[in-house]
Amino acid sequence: MLAEIITIGDEILIGQIIDTNSAWMARELNNIGIRVKQISSVSDDRQHILTSLAEAGKRADIIFITGGLGPTKDDITKKTIAEYFGVNMVENKDALNNVVNIFAKYNRPLLEVNRLQAQVPENCEVILNKNGTAPGMWFNVDGKIYISMPGVPHEMMYMMEEDVLPKLKSTLKLPFIIHKTILTVGEGESFLAERIADIEDSLPLFIKLAYLPKPGQVRLRLSGYGDDKNLISARLNEFVAKIVERVGDVVAAQEDIPIEKAILNFMAANGLTLSVAESCTGGYISHLFTQHPGSSKVFFGGAISYSYELKESILGVKGTTLLTYGAVSEETATEMAQGALLKFKSDYAIAVTGIAGPDGGTAEKPVGTVWIAVASSKELVVRKFTFGSKRQQNIERSATAALGMLNNLLREQGK
Amino acid sequence: MLAEIITIGDEILIGQIIDTNSAWMARELNNIGIRVKQISSVSDDRQHILTSLAEAGKRADIIFITGGLGPTKDDITKKTIAEYFGVNMVENKDALNNVVNIFAKYNRPLLEVNRLQAQVPENCEVILNKNGTAPGMWFNVDGKIYISMPGVPHEMMYMMEEDVLPKLKSTLKLPFIIHKTILTVGEGESFLAERIADIEDSLPLFIKLAYLPKPGQVRLRLSGYGDDKNLISARLNEFVAKIVERVGDVVAAQEDIPIEKAILNFMAANGLTLSVAESCTGGYISHLFTQHPGSSKVFFGGAISYSYELKESILGVKGTTLLTYGAVSEETATEMAQGALLKFKSDYAIAVTGIAGPDGGTAEKPVGTVWIAVASSKELVVRKFTFGSKRQQNIERSATAALGMLNNLLREQGK
Numbered sequence: 118m119l120a121e122i123i124t125i126g127d128e129i130l131i132g133q134i135i136d137t138n139s140a141w142m143a144r145e146l147n148n149i150g151i152r153v154k155q156i157s158s159v160s161d162d163r164q165h166i167l168t169s170l171a172e173a174g175k176r177a178d179i180i181f182i183t184g185g186l187g188p189t190k191d192d193i194t195k196k197t198i199a200e201y202f203g204v205n206m207v208e209n210k211d212a213l214n215n216v217v218n219i220f221a222k223y224n225r226p227l228l229e230v231n232r233l234q235a236q237v238p239e240n241c242e243v244i245l246n247k248n249g250t251a252p253g254m255w256f257n258v259d260g261k262i263y264i265s266m267p268g269v270p271h272e273m274m275y276m277m278e279e280d281v282l283p284k285l286k287s288t289l290k291l292p293f294i295i296h297k298t299i300l301t302v303g304e305g306e307s308f309l310a311e312r313i314a315d316i317e318d319s320l321p322l323f324i325k326l327a328y329l330p331k332p333g334q335v336r337l338r339l340s341g342y343g344d345d346k347n348l349i350s351a352r353l354n355e356f357v358a359k360i361v362e363r364v365g366d367v368v369a370a371q372e373d374i375p376i377e378k379a380i381l382n383f384m385a386a387n388g389l390t391l392s393v394a395e396s397c398t399g400g401y402i403s404h405l406f407t408q409h410p411g412s413s414k415v416f417f418g419g420a421i422s423y424s425y426e427l428k429e430s431i432l433g434v435k436g437t438t439l440l441t442y443g444a445v446s447e448e449t450a451t452e453m454a455q456g457a458l459l460k461f462k463s464d465y466a467i468a469v470t471g472i473a474g475p476d477g478g479t480a481e482k483p484v485g486t487v488w489i490a491v492a493s494s495k496e497l498v499v500r501k502f503t504f505g506s507k508r509q510q511n512i513e514r515s516a517t518a519a520l521g522m523l524n525n526l527l528r529e530q531g532k
Numbered sequence: 533m534l535a536e537i538i539t540i541g542d543e544i545l546i547g548q549i550i551d552t553n554s555a556w557m558a559r560e561l562n563n564i565g566i567r568v569k570q571i572s573s574v575s576d577d578r579q580h581i582l583t584s585l586a587e588a589g590k591r592a593d594i595i596f597i598t599g600g601l602g603p604t605k606d607d608i609t610k611k612t613i614a615e616y617f618g619v620n621m622v623e624n625k626d627a628l629n630n631v632v633n634i635f636a637k638y639n640r641p642l643l644e645v646n647r648l649q650a651q652v653p654e655n656c657e658v659i660l661n662k663n664g665t666a667p668g669m670w671f672n673v674d675g676k677i678y679i680s681m682p683g684v685p686h687e688m689m690y691m692m693e694e695d696v697l698p699k700l701k702s703t704l705k706l707p708f709i710i711h712k713t714i715l716t717v718g719e720g721e722s723f724l725a726e727r728i729a730d731i732e733d734s735l736p737l738f739i740k741l742a743y744l745p746k747p748g749q750v751r752l753r754l755s756g757y758g759d760d761k762n763l764i765s766a767r768l769n770e771f772v773a774k775i776v777e778r779v780g781d782v783v784a785a786q787e788d789i790p791i792e793k794a795i796l797n798f799m800a801a802n803g804l805t806l807s808v809a810e811s812c813t814g815g816y817i818s819h820l821f822t823q824h825p826g827s828s829k830v831f832f833g834g835a836i837s838y839s840y841e842l843k844e845s846i847l848g849v850k851g852t853t854l855l856t857y858g859a860v861s862e863e864t865a866t867e868m869a870q871g872a873l874l875k876f877k878s879d880y881a882i883a884v885t886g887i888a889g890p891d892g893g894t895a896e897k898p899v900g901t902v903w904i905a906v907a908s909s910k911e912l913v914v915r916k917f918t919f920g921s922k923r924q925q926n927i928e929r930s931a932t933a934a935l936g937m938l939n940n941l942l943r944e945q946g947k
Contacts, residue, residue: 128744130568131711132559133753133788137550139573144547153545154580156573158554161742165569172587188722189743190732230722248920250722269745271925296546307603307646307665317605327576328604329543330684338548373548393836399822400815403836407814410890410923418838420846421808421818427833427876431846461842475825505663508825510686 118291120146121173122156125166125185125194126268129158138183138270145277150291151179152342161185166197170263178261179285184268186251188230195254198265199238202258207239212252219250241265244280248272253280293346297357298373299337301364302521306330309337309364316359321352333517334369334376369524376520377405383527384415384465391523392461393419394432394453396444397471397487402516417463422453428470432456443482445470450488451499458492465493465527467519471502473511487515491522498526533706535561536588537571540581540600540609541683544573553598553685560692565706566594567757576600581612585678593676594700599683601666603645610669613680614653617673622654627667634665656680659695663687668695708761712772713788714752716779717936721745724752724779731774736767748932749784749791784939791935792820798942799830799880806938807876808834809847809868811859812886812902817931832878837868843885847871858897860885865903866914873907880908880942882934886917888926902930906937913941 122139129136136158143153154177159169166185173180185194199206213235220227234250237243244253244264249272256263264281266273285291301309306328310317317326323343329336339356341349361368370379384391393402399421406416422428425439433456434449442448453468471487478484485504490497502518504511537557543549551573558568569592574584581600588595600609614621628650635642649665652658659668659679664687671678679696681688700706716724721743725732732741738758744751754771756764776783785794799806808817814836821831837843840854848871849864857863868883886902893899900919905912917933919926 127740127742127755128753129555130558130571131562131753131755132555132557132568133713133744133751135550135552135555136571140544140547140550142547143545147546153547154575155584156545156551158571160569169570187743187745189725191740191742225720225723228722228726230725269747271747271920271922274922275920298548305640307643308640310604310645311643325542325606327542327606328602329548330602332686336548338543338546340542340546395815395818396833399827399831399833400810400818400836401822403810403815404819407816407836407838407888408924408927412814413838413892416814416838418811418814418836418842420835421815421822421833423822423828423831423833430875431835460845473822477828505686507686507689509823512823 118151118179118289119154119177120151120179120181121154121177122181122183123169123173124156124158124183124268125161127160130160138268138273141270141274142181142277145282147294147296149282149286150294151285152294161191161193163193163197166194167201170198170201174261180261180263182263182265183273186265186267188234188250194265195237198254198263202238202240202256204238204240206236208235209237209243209252211245212237212243215245215252216250244276246272246276247279248275292342292344293349295341295349295353296373297339297353299357299360299368300334300370300374300376300379301337301367302334302369302376302524304335304364304367306335309335312364313360316356316363320356323349324352324356331517332514333521336373375405376517376524378409380520380524380527381406381409381412381415385411389415389465390417390463391415391465391467392417392457392463394457394466394468395419395421396423396428396453396469397473398469398512398515398519399423401512402467402469402519405516405520417461419457419461428453431460433460445472445482445486445488447488447499447501450490451497454490454492454497458494465491465523467491467523469515469519471511471515473508474506475508485511487511489515489519489522491519491526493526493530496526496530498522533566533594533704534569534592535566535594535596536569536592537596537598538584538588539571539573539598539683540576542575545575553683553688556685556689557596557692560697562709562711564697564701565709566700567709576606576608578608578612581609582616585613585616589676595676595678597678597680598688601680601682603649603665609680610652613669613678617653617655617671619653619655621651623650624652624658624667626660627652627658630660630667631665659691661687661691662694663690707757707759708764710756710764710768711788712754712768714772714775714783715749715785715789715791715794716752716782717749717784717791717939719750719779719782721750724750727779728775731771731778735771738764739767739771746932747929748936751788790820791932791939793824795935795939795942796821796824796827796830800826804830804880805832805878806830806880806882807832807872807878809872809881809883810834810836811838811843811868811884812888813884813927813930813934814838816927817882817884817934820931820935832876834872834876843868846875848875860887860897860901860903862903862914862916865905866912869905869907869912873909880906880938882906882938884930884934886926886930888923889921890923900926902926904930904934904937906934906941908941908945911941911945913937
């Protein structure tokens with residue numbers, strides 16, 4: 118069963134927003150055995166929308182359309198879909214009630230433009246929007262399914278979870294797709310490939326292996342396709358086990374989770390706690406941890422010590438250290454980590470201090486210079502990194518490096 | 533001048549990664565007057581890549597291709613492009629030197645698979661990759677330009693900035709596209725549209741208005757297209773001024789910046805400083821601020837007080853307050869904000885405490901309950917919010933709400 122996703126809206130095409138919806142939808146669809154063949158972002162342009170509906174209709178069985186359902190004039194998805202199917206627009210009673218109720222709840226007057234939100238192509242089934250005024254729409258035409266949803270992420274997500282996915286599961290006979298992911302840290306893509314070349318060559322045709330590199334980490338993804346769930350699962354597990362046996366020294370997790378979640382799982386299982394002292398990463402490392410459910414079992418919190426003063430007052434870094442060696446130094450990173458352990462009373466701590474840029478660099482310490490310390494009461498590791506000139510990337514690479522260092526320290530001490 | 537972007541790789545189609553490259557590329561291309569007609573994500577599949585190259589070649593003048601250039605077997609972009617153009621692969625000396633140098637620098641042995649990275653279709657001009665082993669490729673075929681780059685974001689970005697964009701600018705006669713964005717906070721999309729309906733109706737044909745809503749904020753984007761830069765610019769400015777005059781009460785910025793950047797700019801211009809006390813947002817608000825260059829002028833840092841203990845020890849929240857009212861309460865949020873002002877010595881502070889979920893909710897305080905306080909030495913505003921059941925969204929919506937509250941407090945006190 119093949120699907121395509123079409124996102125409609127100029128804002129993606131001029132780069133004003135990033136299309137996070139499609140990735141989320143693709144993941145959910147894969148989970149129920151629907152493969153996404155193509156994701157296309159097209160403009161709020163009648164002819165372009167018509168063309169992409171026709172192209173997608175040729176390739177896929179299910180076509181998802183998001184965006185362009187707002188009440189304003191630039192949103193033309195609904196009437197263009199009606200034109201595509203050659204049908205009229207009608208007012209839908211349930212959709213209208215929904216709009217009326219939402220405006221009543223917030224005590225705002227109902228404008229004519231809002232009432233128009235209840236107009237839908239006459240051949241659709243309305244999917245109620247519990248979080249907004251634009252209704253979703255489900256079409257069955259010539260053996261294909263077309264589903265149109267709002268582009269606002271939480272409106273789309275609730276619709277998918279509560280209506281669309283259950284309905285797809287109950288009405289379609291779906292094949293199985295199983296993905297297994299192995300997260301490796303600290304070994305490059307080509308070296309990993311070399312180490313497991315013979316295993317890769319021996320994979321059966323229905324299992325594909327992909328390498329997904331990010332700075333400092335590579336995920337290995339094995340995907341099995343077919344109808345025999347047990348066979349696919351058994352063969353996948355067999356090959357996962359072979360790979361893990363071969364490159365176990367760099368495996369951080371045997372599931373599709375990011376490195377910080379692997380760390381949280383390991384620390385939770387071992388009853389360990391963590392705090393942070395973030396300077397140049399400015400809260401990003403904390404955010405990576407705290408986005409995960411259950412992180413509060415492990416993660417105490419910490420300090421974002423952007424200023425000299427907070428490095429001293431919250432973390433207890435000595436004024437003489439800052440004065441002698443500077444805020445971006447081995448000594449300051451070390452004292453920040455020790456300060457976090459002492460003040461926040463966690464078993465482990467991460468400290469990061471550096472120059473994210475674009476300003477603040479010197480000849481001796483150019484933009485991209487970052488000191489990272491990870492520590493427990495028993496051991497402290499501190500390292501210097503020299504990243505590039507881009508602020509956002511320096512923040513992300515600092516975080517990845519810090520997580521890699523903590524992961525290594527945990528696994529070594531666990532031995 | 534129309535462009536299309538094709539991203540190649542199953543990882544986007546199964547939702548394992550979000551395509552951030554395309555948005556960045558689209559923004560850069562728009563800046564130099566190249567409109568992106570369509571963005572397509574296709575699979576690591578020979579026939580699918582060939583089809584999408586043909587489709588894009590029909591619609592656009594410049595075709596950007598990212599991804600699928602890794603050294604491993606699942607990466608087939610290069611040989612499929614060679615097939616598309618009907619040419620052979622050849623080893624490129626500059627690309628080979630680059631690979632050899634990178635491996636020498638990191639003192640790793642050069643594998644045969646790495647040497648293959650220097651093979652390119654014979655009709656391309658190589659774009660040197662200063663940050664990785666996969667070369668970029670530039671093709672001029674039948675009056676169209678095809679540019680293939682690695683999918684690793686920082687490799688692609690450096691290539692674009694250092695080679696591709698300058699070369700496009702110097703070889704093409706580009707028309708002008710100018711975007712002007714107005715950031716509004718606290719007014720819904722349909723109410724904004726109603727308030728400026730007559731202005732929107734009077735727009736000339738070469739100016740388009742789009743509404744870009746996010747929870748709690750709507751950006752209005754005016755886009756002018758054409759050859760007469762001065763005319764476009766003058767008319768755009770005229771309509772921006774009209775809209776700002778009409779809805780000035782909800783305008784937070786007159787440029788395309790997020791709310792936290794508007795706050796940083798306002799505070800920097802007025803010599804004000806900020807600190808935070810984050811519980812359920814877990815560093816996300818700090819990250820929003822600190823991702824922006826120059827944030828250290830305004831942002832001191834603060835505490836991520838995930839645990840009870842840190843709320844007491846760093847922020848000075850009273851134990852009796854936590855015991856009597858709980859961590860998620862008006863009283864705790866208030867003391868967190870006051871504690872941040874006192875301990876971190878900033879002019880303003882944000883405090884957030886809530887239940888992000890999925891665990892930790894009770895009948896009285898369900899998941900999604902969040903208390904937010906914003907304060908200066910003169911005034912404190914504290915509000916309760918009830919968001920939904922999704923952790924990630926609760927974090928984001930808490931942050932947006934907090935930023936909106938701080939923005940209001942700043943503008944009111946500024947009057």
